[in-house]
Amino acid sequence: xxxxxxxxxxxxxxxxxxxxxxxxxxxxxxxxxxxxxxxxxxxxxxxxxxxxxxxxxxxxxxxxxxxxxxxxxxxxxxxxxxxxxxxxxxxxxxxxxxxxxxxxxxxxxxxxxxxxxxxxxxxxxxxxxxxxxxxxxxxxxxxxxxxxxxxxxxxxxxxxxxxxxxxxxxxxxxxxxxxxxxxxxxxxxxxxxxxxxxxxxxxxxxxxxxxxxxxxxxxxxxxxxxxxxxxxxxxxxxxxxxxxxxxxxxxxxxxxxxxxxxxx
Ligand SMILES: C[S@@+](CC[C@H](N)C(=O)[O-])C[C@H]1O[C@@H](n2cnc3c(N)ncnc32)[C@H](O)[C@@H]1O
Numbered sequence: 001x002x003x004x005x006x007x008x009x010x011x012x013x014x015x016x017x018x019x020x021x022x023x024x025x026x027x028x029x030x031x032x033x034x035x036x037x038x039x040x041x042x043x044x045x046x047x048x049x050x051x052x053x054x055x056x057x058x059x060x061x062x063x064x065x066x067x068x069x070x071x072x073x074x075x076x077x078x079x080x081x082x083x084x085x086x087x088x089x090x091x092x093x094x095x096x097x098x099x100x101x102x103x104x105x106x107x108x109x110x111x112x113x114x115x116x117x118x119x120x121x122x123x124x125x126x127x128x129x130x131x132x133x134x135x136x137x138x139x140x141x142x143x144x145x146x147x148x149x150x151x152x153x154x155x156x157x158x159x160x161x162x163x164x165x166x167x168x169x170x171x172x173x174x175x176x177x178x179x180x181x182x183x184x185x186x187x188x189x190x191x192x193x194x195x196x197x198x199x200x201x202x203x204x205x206x207x208x209x210x211x212x213x214x215x216x217x218x219x220x221x222x223x224x225x226x227x228x229x230x231x232x233x234x235x236x237x238x239x240x241x242x243x244x245x246x247x248x249x250x251x252x253x254x255x256x257x258x259x260x261x262x263x264x
Contacts, residue, residue, distance in 0.1 A: 002169065003065065004216035008072035012044040014209035017199050021256070022047040022107040025136050026054065028260075034058045035102040038126060040092045040119075040135070041109020045073025051105060052077075052085040058102075063090040064109075095122030104133045111138035111257075114171045116178075120185040124263060132262040133187075139194045139257030140174040146211075146252055149238045150218055159230060162221045169217040173257055187261040199252040207250040208235045 026047075031037075034057040039048040042062025052060040064070050064087070073087040090096070092106075093113060104123050113119055123133060154163040173181075175192045182189050201207040211231050212219065222230045244250055 002217075004220055006043075006066040006068050006216065007213065008044050008066070008068040010209070011069070011213045012046065012072065014206070014213045015043070015046075017201065017210070018043075018108045019046060021136065021197070023050065025105070025107055025134060025258075026051055029054070029103060029105065029134055031055055031058075031103070036100060036128075037061070037103045037105060038063065038097070038101045040104065040106035040123070041112065042073060042087065043069050043109070045069075045077050045087060047107055048073065048087070049077045049082065049085060052082060055084065057084075059084045059086070062087045063092070063095075065089065065091040092122070093118045095119075095126050097122075097126035099126070099128045099131075101126050102128055102131050104131070104135070106133075106135040106137065109137065110135060111142065111170045111172055114169065116171055116173065116181055117185075120181055120187070124185050124187065127263040129263060132190075132260065134258075134260050136195075136256050136258045138170060138172050139255045140172050141194075141255040142170075142172050143199075143252055143254055145242060146215075146234075146238060149234055149241070150215075153230070153234055153237060154218070159222065162223070163218065166218070166221070172255075175257070178257060178259060182259070182261050186263070188264055190260040190262065191258070192261075193258050195256045195258055197254045197256055199254045201250040201252070203244060203248045203250060204235055204239060207238070207252075208232065211235060 031054045033055050035055050036058055037060045039062040042048045042064050045062055048060055048062035070087050070089045077085050179192050201210050208231050219227055
């Protein structure tokens with residue numbers, strides 16, 4: 001599996017949109033306070049820590065396959081101070097838990113994996129009987145306007161040499177595909193929904209910050225010395241077509257796949 005060079009500190013500064021969506025998702029968990037929870041693709045740990053605040057008598061484990069993210073999470077939320085919160089380097093396609101969790105949660109992470117079969121099989125094994133999942137990720141059509149801008153840019157001669165054999169890396173599933181995968185794995189489905197969301201970024205810099213910290217499948221392939229220029233060009237092209245609003249905010253139309261399911 002291809003690994004990307006996440007800059008955890010930069011991500012921490014430019015992920016307010018992801019945090020806001022995660023907070024809405026955490027509310028939907030209706031936690032009672034004693035659950036054991038797994039957070040898949042926990043990133044810089046701030047969302048995992050937010051979940052831990054909801055379960056003072058439970059535990060939360062955040063896993064991520066980026067060492068930069070896990071190191072930053074452990075630094076900001078040390079086990080000595082956050083007794084019910086831990087972080088571990090692990091890939092979501094290779095989970096090693098057996099009936100340990102009441103709840104498995106994930107925000108803005110699983111679309112980084114193209115084939116979700118091994119993920120869902122590992123998640124099903126990791127749940128206790130009666131356990132449940134609530135996950136949200138990019139779904140079919142997500143960030144389509146950014147992807148169209150990228151498609152145009154990567155054909156320009158300057159970038160073509162780095163991106164010419166680019167393969168779309170994301171697992172942006174639709175509801176039918178995901179329903180079938182959940183059923184095959186044995187889940188009892190409660191809800192599989194595609195949600196349209198307006199992602200708001202703070203002006204041109206906010207948009208560029210989000211691109212720099214999350215569009216790594218593209219930016220990682222551009223040499224470091226030229227990366228800022230590539231991001232500037234993409235930001236300018238996108239804003240040319242979708243200008244800032246009257247408050248100076250940038251908007252990106254996103255589509256999220258949200259899933260609730262359980263294990264009997
Ligand atoms: C956009 S960040 C989301 C982080 C956090 N959940 C949030 O909402 O802010 C995506 C995270 O997924 C992680 N990730 C991507 N593929 C993964 C995999 N195969 N196994 C574990 N983590 C993965 C990345 O390292 C990154 O930290």
